[in-house]
Amino acid sequence: MQLLEESRIKWLWYVANELIVSRRPSRREERGRRPVSPPAIRAVFRRQAEGSECMERLWTKSFMMLTASMLLLYTGFYSLLPVLPLHIEQMGATSWQIGAIVGMYTLSAVICRPYIGHLLDTNGRRKYMVLGIIFFAFFMISYSWTTSLIWLVILRVAHGASWGLASTALGTAITDCIPEDRKGEGMAWYGLSMTIAMATGPLLGAWMVKWHSVSALFLIAAMLSLLPLLTVRTLPSGQPNWRESSVSLVWSRSLKLTLLAVTLLAFSFGGVTTYMPLYLAEYGASASQFFMIYAATLSLARPLAGLLINRCGERFVIASSLAVVILSLFLLGLIGGAIVVGLSAAFYGLGFGMAQPALQTLVLHLTGKGKNGMANALFFTAFDTGIGVGSVALGLLSVTVNYGTLFIASGLVVLIGYLLFLGIVPKKVQI
Template identity: 45%
Template sequence: MERIWTKSFIQMTLSMLMLFMGFYLLLPTLPLFIKEIGGNEAQIGAAAGAFTITAVLFRPLVGGLLDRYGRRPFMLGGFLVFILSMYLYDWVGGLLSLFALRVLHGASWAFTTTAVSTSVTDVIPESRRGEGMGWFGMAMTLAMATGPMLGVWMLDNGSFHALFLAATGLSVVAFLLVAPVRIPFQPKKAGGKIEMFDKSVLPVTVCLFFLAVAYGGITTFLPLFSESIQVNPGTFFLVYAISLTLVRPIAGKLSDRIGERYVIVPALIVTILSLVILSFAGGLLSVMIAAVLYGIGFGAAQPALQVLNLRLVPPHKKGVANASFMTAFDLGIGLGAIILGWVSQLMGYSVLFAVCAASVAVSVLLFIIMQSLKSGKQKQAG
């Protein structure tokens, strides 16, 4: 059996852990920093939007560049700008400079995350790609579970200066881990236009978009909902992270052995069930059950969709496929948070989570239709 745990894979996974840890240090603390320099709630939202929109706009271009010119120059260049961005937060004195920095930071985020996520697929054996991506994704899960808590703790016991230096330091460690890695991908010869999209990945990315809408609802509004029913929001995210961490490698092995489609549909159905339970939740027990199920469902579906997405394109288009996948995820989270904010304000949290469940139901229906159409074409061709 081909090895997953090579030196290159370990270094890239640890690099992603450090990169995301630095990112998540700022996620719950940056709104407080914006208020300290004179911003309001609308400007906090605009700062988050500037980052996300910039990343979404750059990702397709990054994917095409990775496939044309190779992964390494854009990965290392993205890391250096990311480190600079983290450091410059300590020098921000007003809102105008902050918004300019958020644009720079969003662009560097698009380059680093797309490049590393694509590069790691080059070092994972194709026969074990599902398992490998499951383990790789755990780095982001661990960062998501611990980074925000660490960021709040650092701010409570220190200052923004110490927080920004810590985030910068983690980014430097991430760069040092990934810099020596040799990536086997060989760029194709220059010629013609740079491709930024491949229509073959559209069905999977549309399915992911609707799954990400629900994810945006969970990450944005679950803390507020939990407080409204007197449950510690950290409980949901801790249980969710543990559940997701346990299921990822198992789901990855299953997708390699029996095929991604046989993992994706049950996983999406479990995700719907978790959101339905959450819409009726009134206390700690129901929130914890929903967290376990959401961790299982989302933790199995997301990496399986990513592996299937990569299988739909030839090897020289993996950069484009990964960029499209991450763009769909970012768009789903961003638009989901905006749309579900209106739903929450007009109809409350129960309806919000019901809408999240409906969004995932659309995802699973689209996936089933996509697979049926594909099977029909294969039979006609045969």
């Protein structure tokens, strides 16, 4: 009985001790802080709900309408990709001349873009967007009236300048609609419109030439390019910030290396778009099949890139995607064949689809506030420079080597940009 009483006393002492320990003040209370009350918890959830509502404002009417306009404009542009090299060849141009004429377009845009970016930051977007679209559509339909290579070169220069004006103004207007905390995601969805255009544009061009004529293609492309004029009223009504736009751009080492990476990536893109139709003609295949696989994987890569940019940062996405691009180009040049061409198209679409929005987002961050026009101009200038130089340089190289070697050379160029980017651009960009 005494043993039972002692066990009961010990049990009661244990329970009392546990109650006392459980009522000891927490570390926050020991520091003099009050515990979080239920109203405070509700306030936190309310702020989170308000934050999620602000994040949903990415999909505004202006953002959706302007992104749709970009889709139409790029569809008209990309519809010429599988057709124009063959059309120039039928006019009597050699392989080197084809690359030079195609490259004149982008080189002309390169010269105009920096000045256009400054005008957009100081004078707004609306009037430059309207002028660019009108001239772009006019020069598009003018291809039907050109019969000599000299006039074709002049037309390509004028068309490239109008393209630089229209695409930079429209792209900057879309950038203005994207919230700062969702820049990576917004740029990825904005890039998805160009991805869909990459898929539908070449297919539209190939279909129009097969069942109608090249002149009909030029007319349809011009009409598609004019449709974005219907969305001009959806442009943001805010005026440019004169104080922010007047601050001179700081050319940091990270910005220079990022733009160089954009140029070297676009170098390979210029080679793929210019010489892929001629390369696949040797195997009896159509370029539309390559671009269809490429655009399908590109469409999957864009949303994934937006999530990875927000979680892992631009540097991680850029480095991994450039590695995939290099792999695809080496496979295309070293092995060849129908199956490998399809696999290379998938890899190239995956890598390019993730690299482009990450690079553009990084350029926007590195240029600073109030410089959206200049940031987009610098990005597209670097991109167009790569396409133009790639078309011309690979055209000169195509005189002595086959098309497979051209793609290996493109892979080596991207590899140089990959190594430079990893070695100099910091792991974490301060914004």
